[in-house]
Amino acid sequence: MQDAxxxxxxxxxxxxxxxxxxxxxxxxSSVFASDFGRAVGxxxxxxxxxxxxxxxxxxxxxxxxxxxxxxGIKRANMVVLIxxxxxxxxxxxxxAEDDRRAIALVLTPKGRTTLENAxxxxxxxxxxxxxxxxxxxxxxLIGLIRRIEAREQPPAD
Amino acid sequence: MQDAxxxxxxxxxxxxxxxxxxxxxxxxSSVFASDFGRAVGxxxxxxxxxxxxxxxxxxxxxxxxxxxxxxGIKRANMVVLIxxxxxxxxxxxxxAEDDRRAIALVLTPKGRTTLENAxxxxxxxxxxxxxxxxxxxxxxLIGLIRRIEAREQPPAD
DNA sequence: TATTGTTATACTCTATAACTATA
DNA sequence: TATAGTTATAGAGTATAACAATA
Numbered sequence: 254m255q256d257a258x259x260x261x262x263x264x265x266x267x268x269x270x271x272x273x274x275x276x277x278x279x280x281x282s283s284v285f286a287s288d289f290g291r292a293v294g295x296x297x298x299x300x301x302x303x304x305x306x307x308x309x310x311x312x313x314x315x316x317x318x319x320x321x322x323x324x325g326i327k328r329a330n331m332v333v334l335i336x337x338x339x340x341x342x343x344x345x346x347x348x349a350e351d352d353r354r355a356i357a358l359v360l361t362p363k364g365r366t367t368l369e370n371a372x373x374x375x376x377x378x379x380x381x382x383x384x385x386x387x388x389x390x391x392x393x394l395i396g397l398i399r400r401i402e403a404r405e406q407p408p409a410d
Numbered sequence: 411m412q413d414a415x416x417x418x419x420x421x422x423x424x425x426x427x428x429x430x431x432x433x434x435x436x437x438x439s440s441v442f443a444s445d446f447g448r449a450v451g452x453x454x455x456x457x458x459x460x461x462x463x464x465x466x467x468x469x470x471x472x473x474x475x476x477x478x479x480x481x482g483i484k485r486a487n488m489v490v491l492i493x494x495x496x497x498x499x500x501x502x503x504x505x506a507e508d509d510r511r512a513i514a515l516v517l518t519p520k521g522r523t524t525l526e527n528a529x530x531x532x533x534x535x536x537x538x539x540x541x542x543x544x545x546x547x548x549x550x551l552i553g554l555i556r557r558i559e560a561r562e563q564p565p566a567d
Numbered sequence: 568t569a570t571t572g573t574t575a576t577a578c579t580c581t582a583t584a585a586c587t588a589t590a
Numbered sequence: 591t592a593t594a595g596t597t598a599t600a601g602a603g604t605a606t607a608a609c610a611a612t613a
Contacts, residue, residue: 408605
């Protein structure tokens with residue numbers, strides 16, 4: 254069994270990288286990120302601001318810090334992102350009732366429609382991207398990914 | 411069946427986001443990225459340079475452009491990354507034999523040991539991160555992710 | 568003292584356009 | 591003309607440290 258020369262086409266071109274789950278997750282994530290841009294990027298909506306809109310819609314009046322925590326976004330970075338969403342007319346800041354340091358976030362009507370339209374288009378795009386997945390495979394995929402997410406280590410902060 | 415009030419703990423805190431595969435891939439990818447830092451970040455090695463080392467090791471003498479293409483890295487960005495790896499003593503540039511415009515990349519002995527050590531530690535870390543996955547589940551995961559990677563759209567460039 | 572939000576700043580990755588030298 | 595590499599630059603996400611206001 255000699256001359257096992259492998260043509261460096263497709264797989265083995267990556268070397269040890271091909272055996273690492275982290276690398277494949279990174280590339281797959283990038284595929285969805287590009288698709289996100291094709292789906293709603295024309296409206297200037299990006300992944301992170303969209304995620305923030307979704308979290309606020311799910312918990313109206315949520316505090317800025319809690320919203321960031323749900324998404325793994327640091328407080329310092331939330332400030333700029335919320336500023337952007339407020340200036341775009343998607344989010345309103347309100348004073349938190351019980352804590353005068355805190356800020357409660359709510360969606361504006363514009364923010365709600367932006368979220369709804371983007372969600373519809375994103376769902377279409379994801380369905381297309383996963384067109385050759387059976388429902389079972391798709392559930393399996395999400396289930397496996399969720400178990401990885403659960404392994405997240407809390408940041409030192 | 412009333413009073414189906416859902417406590418906003420864990421899942422529903424994300425809203426529509428929770429139903430999008432792209433979001434979960436992004437977070438899972440981030441979990442592995444953080445773990446990469448814990449595994450080999452102390453040595454100053456990052457995900458992208460590590461990936462480049464792996465590709466060069468798999469195809470010694472590969473051209474700079476081909477290495478970037480295998481990893482989805484644009485030519486302009488490869489320049490800086492290769493500069494960094496050369497200055498770190500991990501990579502040597504050689505003239506391509508048949509094309510005087512091109513550059514052939516090879517690993518130095520130091521680059522090889524860096525790659526080997528990092529790979530060993532990364533494999534350990536991935537095994538730990540995926541400790542509660544059966545071998546079948548792990549194969550299933552990689553298989554599903556690869557099918558997503560295959561959906562990548564070529565950049566306009 | 569601890570927490571919420573803020574400012575300033577730096578690093579990494581990615582993207583585009585214009586340039587050179589070779590082909 | 592087209593391609594391989596380069597330079598310059600900008601955008602986006604993330605990270606840390608220091609600060610003010612409030613708890």
